[in-house]
Amino acid sequence: MPWCTRSEIREVSNxxxxxxxxxxxxxxxxxxxxxxxxTTVAVGSYLSGGKSVYLHGENHLRQVADTFDSPAQAMVAFEKLHGAAMRPGPTPMTDTERAAARARTSLALRTVEHEPARSEPETxxxxxxxxxxxxxxLxxxxxxxxxxxxWRTWSDETTHAIHESQTLRIERIHEAPAHETAWTVAAYETPVSDRIWVLTATGATPxxxxxxxxxxxxxxxxxxTPPGAPLDEKTIAAATQPLSDAGWKHTVDGRWIRWTxxxxxxxxxxxxxxxxxSNQTLATWxxxxxxxxDHPTWALTASPHTPSWLLADLAENLAHATGTRQRQTASRERRTRLATAPSAIPAVPASRTH
Structure with missing residues (x-):
């Protein structure tokens, strides 16, 4: 950027x-x-705010070249410009980004938790x-x-699983805390349309x-599920029938209907x-x-048009299925150590491992 002033160079790099x-x-x-x-160009969307962007360049020269109101608009414009060369998912890391990732890993303080002594699992x-x-x-x-x-993100912190139809996608955040969103499932009417429904689950979900x-x-x-399908009493009853059949307590408290x-x-x-x-992705369930x-051990949320069959399957699981839980018999001990070797950095997109 020889034509830029020092402040302009700093602004572009920032x-x-x-x-x-x-x-x-x-x-x-x-x-x-x-x-x-x-160089490389890409199209993406911010998960909060709804803005979609067209990116141009790499490393310290990457910049937002255009913005769009929705992923659909962005994808259509991107395909018109780069249809023949267009590839799904994020771009591979550049050499500079790989070096930065290795440097961060080699200097990171890792917290290691000693697993407590455990007894036999209980059902x-x-x-x-x-x-x-x-x-x-996953x-x-x-x-x-x-x-x-x-597909893997550049930092290896998130995995995206995309159905071949491009209309159903899973996002898995690997290091999400127990009470924060670790899974997001989203469905789309077409590969370039807005979401029809979305479901999330926290890191402690069983x-x-x-x-x-x-x-x-x-x-x-x-x-x-059609994007305009009404969420009526029949739909709600179908989604929660397994809970009612299993004797879960049904209560109504103002805007809240609960099965406990x-x-x-x-x-x-x-x-x-x-x-x-009107927001089709607002948490309704x-x-x-x-x-x-208000103070859950784990939580799963779903938007208004999440299919009733999916919700009914989850309700059936809650009402009748079992799992195992370990009894903790000792307190956790924590220590920290300095990682001296960099973690392996996978290529993007990552091939499926066997």
Missing amino acids: EAQKIYDDIRHGHLLIHAHAEDGH VPAYAADAGDHDAL DAFLDAHRDWEK APVLQKLLDHLADGHGWD SPAADAGVQFDAFAAQH TVWAGPNP
């Missing part, structure tokens, strides 16, 4: 760094990329089971279903609950106000376990 950080931390999801001469309701290994669940799902493709969700996605039954387990340690909550809102919906 903007490029912000874009890189947004991608690395999962705030900016890259839908597709292409080679444009001697508990599915909603009270251990979270297990979420990454292993890997097994992808290995068993070849109609899904796996393995049997997640397994049931993945089994439903593998079946492909009920994805195509006999032990009062789990439940399903329906927000009647959110169901009438909340599945939870723990003291109460």
Whole structure:
């Protein structure tokens, strides 16, 4: 940039760094990329705010070349410009980005938790089971279903699984805290349309609950809920029938309709106000376990047009399925150590491992 002043160079570099950080931390999801001469271009959307962007350049020269109101507009414009060279998913790391990732890893302080002594596992309701290994669940799902493709983000913090139809997508954030969103499932009417429905699950969601969700996605039954389908009493009743049949307590508290387990340690909550809102991705259903919906051990949320068949499958799992939970018999001990060797940095997109 020989024609730029020092302050202009700093401004361009700062903007490029912000874009890189947004991608690395999962705030900016890259839908597709292409080679444009001697540089790279890409199109993506911010997960909060709804803005979509067209990116041009690499490293310290990456910049936002255009903005769009929706992913659909952005994808259509990008395809017109780069249709022949267009590739799905994020671009591979540049040499500079790889070097930066290795430097961060080699200097990072890692927290190591000693596992407590454990007794034999006990059988508990599915909603009270251990979270297990979420990454292993996703890997097994992808290995068993070849109609899904796996993509990794540049920093290796997030995995995206995309169905071959491009209308159903899973986002898995690997190091998400127990009470924060670790899974996002989103359905689209077409590969370039806005979301029809979205479902999220926190990092402590029990393995049997997640397994049931993945089994439903593998079946492909009920994805195509029309974007304008009404959420009426019949739909609500169909989604919660397994809970009613199992004797879960049904209560109404203003805008909230709840079904609570006999032990009062789990439940399903329906927000009647959110169901009438025009925002199709607003959380309307909340599945939870723990003291109460406001202080859950784990939670799963779903938007108004989430298929009733999917919700009914999850309700059936909550009401009748079981899982295992380890009894902790010793307190956790924590220590820190300095990592001296860099972690392996995978290529992007990553090929499926076997």
